Every structure is written in structure tokens, then in C-alpha cells.
Amino acid sequence: MSNERILPRDIFWLGNPYQTGPILWGDQEADVAIVGGGFTGLASAYFIKRRFPEKRIIVLEAEYIGFGSSGRNCGGVAGNMGHNYSNLRKKFGTEKMMQLQRLMIQCVDLVEELIREHKIECDYDRAGRLMVAETDAQAKRLEEEAKDCQQAGAPVEWFEGQHAREQFGCLDIKAAVRYPNEGVMDPVKFLREMKRVVESLGVEVYENSRCIQMIPGTSTSRKILIYTNGGRVIAEDAVLATNAFSDPLRFFRFKVLPLYVYVISTEPLSQAQVEAFQYPGGRGNVFGATNLYWARNLTADNRLIFNENEVYYYYNNDKDYSCRPSSFQRQYELMIRKFPFLKGIRMTHAWGGLIGITLDFLPFIGRTGMHGNIYYSVGYNGCGLAPSQVAGKIIAAMMADEKSDLTDNVLIGRKAFYVPSTPLMYLGLNAYKALFKLEDQRLGGQG
Numbered sequence: 001m002s003n004e005r006i007l008p009r010d011i012f013w014l015g016n017p018y019q020t021g022p023i024l025w026g027d028q029e030a031d032v033a034i035v036g037g038g039f040t041g042l043a044s045a046y047f048i049k050r051r052f053p054e055k056r057i058i059v060l061e062a063e064y065i066g067f068g069s070s071g072r073n074c075g076g077v078a079g080n081m082g083h084n085y086s087n088l089r090k091k092f093g094t095e096k097m098m099q100l101q102r103l104m105i106q107c108v109d110l111v112e113e114l115i116r117e118h119k120i121e122c123d124y125d126r127a128g129r130l131m132v133a134e135t136d137a138q139a140k141r142l143e144e145e146a147k148d149c150q151q152a153g154a155p156v157e158w159f160e161g162q163h164a165r166e167q168f169g170c171l172d173i174k175a176a177v178r179y180p181n182e183g184v185m186d187p188v189k190f191l192r193e194m195k196r197v198v199e200s201l202g203v204e205v206y207e208n209s210r211c212i213q214m215i216p217g218t219s220t221s222r223k224i225l226i227y228t229n230g231g232r233v234i235a236e237d238a239v240l241a242t243n244a245f246s247d248p249l250r251f252f253r254f255k256v257l258p259l260y261v262y263v264i265s266t267e268p269l270s271q272a273q274v275e276a277f278q279y280p281g282g283r284g285n286v287f288g289a290t291n292l293y294w295a296r297n298l299t300a301d302n303r304l305i306f307n308e309n310e311v312y313y314y315y316n317n318d319k320d321y322s323c324r325p326s327s328f329q330r331q332y333e334l335m336i337r338k339f340p341f342l343k344g345i346r347m348t349h350a351w352g353g354l355i356g357i358t359l360d361f362l363p364f365i366g367r368t369g370m371h372g373n374i375y376y377s378v379g380y381n382g383c384g385l386a387p388s389q390v391a392g393k394i395i396a397a398m399m400a401d402e403k404s405d406l407t408d409n410v411l412i413g414r415k416a417f418y419v420p421s422t423p424l425m426y427l428g429l430n431a432y433k434a435l436f437k438l439e440d441q442r443l444g445g446q447g
């Protein structure tokens with residue numbers, strides 16, 4: 001049975017018509033049940049099915065494909081797992097950082113391989129990403145980042161003075177780092193195409209099918225019981241791909257913090273406005289070099305996607321806070337301050353979404369349960385589009401008991417820092433944000 005559903009109109013990417021798939025009804029048996037229909041869920045379905053074509057794989061999505069942050073992001077295809085190289089080197093040392101770097105390079109390549117192999121139409125453009133320093137203090141910080149990237153073997157280009165200004169002529173920048181191997185895409189087109197791909201391989205994707213309870217295997221049976229609004233699945237293995245949403249096991253509730261981020265997008269820019277950026281990277285992402293950075297890129301029809309990376313942790317975080325007019329207004333004003341040639345442009349869409357933050361800013365990937373048959377990858381720290389594809393590959397490799405860099409790296413089975421209770425977390429997070437803001441002031445602020 002299929003179910004028509006009107007999707008939110010405030011999210012630019014969800015504008016094209018979409019018919020949701022069937023609801024799961026009755027009792028079903030599956031080899032693998034995947035909970036969550038975002039990038040992680042569909043990537044896991046894809047890579048598991050490629051390794052084990054004989055397995056019956058079921059994806060259970062509570063709402064519709066792309067309801068979570070996979071359908072609400074900015075479309076930046078980057079391989080940095082929410083971390084910068086300086087921090088990674090400080091935390092893990094050079095060797096482990098380089099191993100992670102190899103994985104990160106794979107992230108973007110993997111996205112491109114999927115696009116090529118399955119002729120995925122998602123307005124992908126490997127336009128690179130530019131990080132710009134608007135003050136000398138920011139330039140110093142960026143230079144350190146560029147050196148660490150080079151040391152790790154990551155392809156980056158460093159620009160100073162006049163050379164930097166040629167990279168993004170509309171701002172008086174002091175320095176810039178360019179990551180040439182990154183891109184932009186329409187994330188929802190990509191997701192819906194991935195749904196097509198996995199279904200063509202034989203994966204069953206159910207929407208409007210919320211997992212209400214998951215009961216792991218016991219000493220007498222390894223089978224996992226998953227209860228949904230329409231039925232029940234008895235599965236040999238399960239994958240939790242619920243990221244920032246509290247999962248039905250309550251497993252990540254205090255390990256992955258659900259934080260809101262907000263984005264705005266405009267009507268299509270005129271050719272003169274596009275040229276006014278004086279940016280050879282065209283549609284590509286440009287980021288400021290502060291902690292709570294601003295970022296911009298262009299859609300295929302030249303709408304500006306703009307956001308300020310100011311995250312919000314809400315006290316009652318089970319409620320939906322995706323509409324925050326004061327944030328939309330502030331971002332619009334910041335956008336006009338940065339790019340005065342856009343004065344008067346209409347903001348046509350504005351939305352918010354949940355990102356999953358971990359206390360060490362790296363995702364958790366692993367397996368749990370008495371039989372180690374509940375796999376997970378969560379907590380991408382606001383940078384999961386490309387990394388979630390590698391996560392899907394890692395989960396499939398773990399399921400096959402493979403021993404390789406995919407299954408043996410710092411992301412796998414890491415012990416989680418335990419996030420304290422909501423009131424403490426609320427205070428702690430706001431204190432942390434205040435520190436970030438103070439540092440940003442020292443770096444010369446957002447402008």
C-alpha cells in the first residue's frame with residue numbers, strides 16, 4: 001500500500017513531487033532490518049546488499065526518505081567528518097590521523113563512484129570548497145590547518161594576499177585554503193536516487209513505518225524483534241541509522257547530542273549577482289574561518305544557500321524546533337552584510353534540522369548487543385553526507401567480519417564519553433558556545 005504525503009514546503013530540496021513508499025504491515029522476517037531512511041540507512045542497505053545479494057533487507061523509515069538531516073542539509077560533499085586536521089593530529093597523533101585521512105578521501109570518491117555507476121542525477125558539481133580568512137588572526141589559524149592537511153596527504157591549496165583575493169574577490173580576504181576534491185549536490189535528489197538504486201537491487205524500503213521498540217537478542221536467541229506502527233520484523237541483524245533522533249533502544253540518547261542548525265535559501269540570483277562573488281569556484285562552498293562559521297553555496301538554479309553554524313540545544317529536545325524565525329532573520333542580515341550586492345533579494349525557503357554531535361566530534365561506528373548483531377553509525381557532527389557513505393561500507397565490512405582499514409580505525413567501537421543529564425548538558429553546551437564566541441571575537445568575528 002502506498003501513502004501520499006504532503007512534504008514541508010519550507011525546505012528547498014523537498015520541492016519536487018514525491019510519492020512515499022509502502023508502510024510495513026504484519027509479521028515479517030528479514031536478514032537485515034535497517035532503522036532510518038537517511039544517507040546512513042540507504043548507504044548501509046546498498047553496501048550490505050552488494051556484499052550479500054541473497055539477504056532480505058528491509059529499511060524502516062518513520063516518516064519519509066530524507067525527513068532527517070539528510071533532507072535538510074546544505075548539500076556540501078566533504079570528507080572531513082566534522083573535524084579539522086589540527087584537532088585530529090593533536091588527539092590521535094600523525095599515524096592515526098593519516099589513516100582517518102585515507103578514509104576521508106574515500107568519502108567523496110565513493111559518492112562520485114555511486115553517481116557514475118548508477119547514473120544518479122543530483123546536480124553534483126566537484127567545485128571544491130574554499131575557507132576564507134577575513135582577518136590576520138583567522139589567516140594564522142588557517143595556515144596551521146593547511147599545513148596539517150598537507151602533512152596528512154590531503155590535497156589542499158594555500159593562498160595569501162593578492163592570490164587569496166583572486167579566489168573570492170567580493171570580500172577583502174587575507175588568506176584562503178582550497179579543498180579541490182569536494183563538491184556540492186542536491187541531497188534529496190541523491191537520496192531519492194539511492195532509494196531507486198537499492199530497490200533495484202531488491203532492498204525493500206518502507207516509509208511511514210516507525211520503529212517503536214527494538215528488542216535485542218537474548219542468551220537463547222540472536223534474533224532481534226522490531227515493533228513498528230504497522231507490524232513486526234524479526235531480524236538476524238539490525239542497523240541503527242537514526243543519527244540525532246533518539247533511537248528505539250535509547251542506546252545513543254546520552255552519547256549523541258541532538259542540536260539544531262538553521263539554513264536559508266534565496267530566489268535564483270541574476271547572472272550579475274553570481275559574478276559579483278568573483279569566485280572561480282562557481283557553485284562551490286565557501287566557509288568563513290571562525291568556529292561559528294558562515295557558509296554559502298549555490299544550487300543548480302543559482303539560489304544561494306546560506307547558513308551560520310550557530311547550533312542550538314533545546315531543553316525539551318523531543319519537540320520539533322525546525323522553524324526559528326529569529327535565526328532566519330539573523331542569517332539573512334548576516335548574508336546581506338557579507339554580500340551587499342544581494343540587498344533586496346528574497347529569502348524563499350528557511351528551515352532547520354537536527355545534527356548529531358558527539359563530545360569528541362567524531363562519529364560512532366560499531367556493533368552492539370549480546371550477539372554483536374546491532375550495527376550503528378551515528379553522530380557525524382554536521383558533516384555526514386559523504387562520510388555516511390563510507391559508514392555504510394564499513395557496516396557491510398563489519399558484517400562480513402572483514403579485517404581492513406575499514407573495520408580497524410579510530411572511529412570503530414570507540415568508547416563514548418557519557419553525556420550528562422539534560423540540565424547539565426544545557427548549561428555545559430551554552431558555556432562551550434560562549435567560549436567559541438569569545439574565540440571568534442579574538443579571531444575578528446563574523447563581520
Ligand SMILES: Cc1cc2nc3c(=O)[nH]c(=O)nc-3n(C[C@H](O)[C@H](O)[C@H](O)COP(=O)(O)OP(=O)(O)OC[C@H]3O[C@@H](n4cnc5c(N)ncnc54)[C@H](O)[C@@H]3O)c2cc1C
Binds near residue numbers: 072073248
Ligand atoms: C542544516 C544542516 C546543514 C547540514 N549541512 C551539511 C553539509 O553541507 N554537508 C554534510 O556533509 N552534512 C551536512 N549536514 C549533516 C548531514 O545532513 C547529516 O550528517 C546526515 O544527513 C546524517 O544522515 P543520517 O542518515 O545518519 O541521519 P538522518 O538523515 O537524520 O536520518 C535518520 C532517519 O531516521 C529516521 N528515524 C528516526 N527514528 C526512527 C524510528 N524510530 N523508526 C524509523 N525511522 C526513524 C528519521 O526519520 C530520519 O529520516 C547538515 C545538517 C543540517 C541539519
